[in-house]
Amino acid sequence: MSQNQNEKEITIRDQMKKFLIKGFYGFNTILSSGLGRRLGIFDYLDKKAKKLSESGPVSSISFTPEEITKELKLDPDYLDAWIHLSLECGIFEIENAQQRTIKTAPHVYDLLINRNHMFYVGDTIGLFYYFAPVQDDVIELFKTGKTLNIDDIYEEMIIDGHRSSARCGVLVEGLFSKHFKDFSKIIRRQGKVLAVGCGYGFNMEKWAEKYKKTRFVGIDIDSKAIEFAKKLIEQHNWNDRIKVFKITINEYAKKSKEKYDLILLNQVLHEMDHDEEYRRSVFEDLHTLLKDEGVLLVGETMIPDTFSPKKGFQLFDIMHKFLEVKFAKFYDEKSFKEFIDLTPFKHAELIKERGNYFWAIRK
Numbered sequence: 001m002s003q004n005q006n007e008k009e010i011t012i013r014d015q016m017k018k019f020l021i022k023g024f025y026g027f028n029t030i031l032s033s034g035l036g037r038r039l040g041i042f043d044y045l046d047k048k049a050k051k052l053s054e055s056g057p058v059s060s061i062s063f064t065p066e067e068i069t070k071e072l073k074l075d076p077d078y079l080d081a082w083i084h085l086s087l088e089c090g091i092f093e094i095e096n097a098q099q100r101t102i103k104t105a106p107h108v109y110d111l112l113i114n115r116n117h118m119f120y121v122g123d124t125i126g127l128f129y130y131f132a133p134v135q136d137d138v139i140e141l142f143k144t145g146k147t148l149n150i151d152d153i154y155e156e157m158i159i160d161g162h163r164s165s166a167r168c169g170v171l172v173e174g175l176f177s178k179h180f181k182d183f184s185k186i187i188r189r190q191g192k193v194l195a196v197g198c199g200y201g202f203n204m205e206k207w208a209e210k211y212k213k214t215r216f217v218g219i220d221i222d223s224k225a226i227e228f229a230k231k232l233i234e235q236h237n238w239n240d241r242i243k244v245f246k247i248t249i250n251e252y253a254k255k256s257k258e259k260y261d262l263i264l265l266n267q268v269l270h271e272m273d274h275d276e277e278y279r280r281s282v283f284e285d286l287h288t289l290l291k292d293e294g295v296l297l298v299g300e301t302m303i304p305d306t307f308s309p310k311k312g313f314q315l316f317d318i319m320h321k322f323l324e325v326k327f328a329k330f331y332d333e334k335s336f337k338e339f340i341d342l343t344p345f346k347h348a349e350l351i352k353e354r355g356n357y358f359w360a361i362r363k
């Protein structure tokens with residue numbers, strides 16, 4: 001196609017709309033929602049909504065600027081600027097101009113504030129918000145090829161990352177209980193689940209809320225995360241059916257007398273030591289820990305090769321790659337299958353619906 005033909009197809013105005021304006025709105029939406037989270041405004045609105053929900057379902061929540069200023073002790077001028085930006089980005093709408101009340105725009109309460117909603121993406125946005133201030137470090141990484149030091153990252157960012165992983169875990173559970181209906185019922189009644197790389201425990205928490213009689217064991221190599229997970233379990237009074245340990249998979253496989261119906265490896269594999277031999281040894285341990293009829297459920301971001309044709313909506317997968325370059329080593333469908341072929345597991349099936357997927361691995 002000649003350059004002239006290309007110019008006829010798309011005008012500079014169209015192109016501006018396509019990525020510049022969208023980009024400005026997108027950037028400012030992340031900025032406004034990130035600020036809203038860190039300032040405690042979204043948590044405040046969530047608490048208010050939860051109280052109101054006692055007398056009926058809530059899909060939007062309203063407030064006045066004065067109320068936020070007073071309750072959260074914030075400067076009124078900064079808050080006013082933040083509200084202007086959030087209104088412009090479509091996070092809020094004017095509810096009543098005379099009474100000067102504002103409300104969340106349609107679905108925004110569920111998308112950005114209500115952690116219990118299936119389409120909630122607040123934590124993922126939070127993660128990107130936290131990524132913005134470390135751009136100087138990112139430039140350095142581009143030049144040196146080094147890996148971002150995890151100890152230099154704020155814990156709030158790591159927690160958002162784990163919550164975001166747990167969000168993927170919830171979507172995976174939805175697909176799992178749909179495609180393995182009978183098996184998931186058995187697990188609900190009397191199953192034993194091992195969450196490998198359970199981290200701060202958010203994914204296990206979501207599963208445990210749904211699988212109320214199931215026993216869970218969570219293991220991870222990060223002691224900070226395990227301490228946090230222990231507290232989370234205590235808060236829920238789940239000490240009798242959920243245990244977490246700071247231990248390597250290899251040590252656990254040697255020590256454990258238990259075999260599991262289901263093993264969750266949710267958003268963990270890409271973070272593991274990149275050495276293929278090590279990863280294979282982990283899958284040998286997982287094979288040992290799984291019952292013969294059990295399922296190893298691997299929730300992993302599959303990153304396509306740069307030049308492979310685009311298959312549908314891939315923004316979240318690609319964002320994941322960008323956030324964890326070098327730190328993580330991802331697979332695509334083909335290389336993951338090749339990897340599984342080198343392990344003792346015999347079957348690997350990719351269960352996929354739209355942008356949501358997981359691997360069901362069996363003996």
Ligand SMILES: C[S@@+](CC[C@H](N)C(=O)[O-])C[C@H]1O[C@@H](n2cnc3c(N)ncnc32)[C@H](O)[C@@H]1O
Nearest residue numbers: 165166197198199203220221222266268271272
């Ligand atoms: C992104 S988090 C996911 C946490 C959790 N699975 C979830 O979905 O909420 C990845 C976790 O894997 C853990 N991890 C990485 N390598 C590991 C390994 N070799 N053994 C056990 N855990 C590991 C990390 O410490 C981290 O807590």
